Amino acid sequence: MSREISLAEVKKHNKANDLWVVIEDKVYDLTKFKQEHPGGEDSLISVAGRNGTREFLDVGHSQEAREIMKKFLIGNLAAADIKKKGAVGFKSFASTKVKFYKS
Ligand code: HEM
Numbered sequence: 650m651s652r653e654i655s656l657a658e659v660k661k662h663n664k665a666n667d668l669w670v671v672i673e674d675k676v677y678d679l680t681k682f683k684q685e686h687p688g689g690e691d692s693l694i695s696v697a698g699r700n701g702t703r704e705f706l707d708v709g710h711s712q713e714a715r716e717i718m719k720k721f722l723i724g725n726l727a728a729a730d731i732k733k734k735g736a737v738g739f740k741s742f743a744s745t746k747v748k749f750y751k752s
Pocket residue numbers: 670677679686687688689692693695696701704705708709710711712713714715717718721
């Protein structure tokens with residue numbers, strides 16, 4: 650499970666019937682999981698072939714969800730692509746904070 654997968658490769662799997670997603674530097678094949686996803690197929694399809702970390706974290710997924718996702722792990726995001734992804738994660742944290750202060 651330690652296969653390295655580039656973001657360019659993830660992008661090729663951007664369809665409902667071929668659905669890979671990056672979450673926190675890890676690559677998941679959610680093709681089979683989408684029908685079972687309690688949050689619906691459409692949310693997964695909307696992040697197909699790209700980094701879905703921000704969307705995944707915004708939902709505030711449970712520990713149970715984190716257990717389930719392990720079954721669909723197919724590899725790690727290639728080191729060269731991790732930096733960009735980290736920037737997305739930081740943005741997400743910042744926007745969550747803004748929302749918190751406004752409400
Ligand atoms: C392997 C990846 C994922 C797994 C295993 C997973 C699993 C789950 C589970 C078990 C729930 C029920 C609530 C909970 O236990 O937290 C849930 C809800 C949900 N998920 Fe996911 N999820 C994944 C990825 C995503 C992604 C990438 C998105 C958004 C693009 C998303 C959007 C949602 C939404 C909108 C809900 C409904 C929340 C609600 O009803 O309040 N999920 N997911």
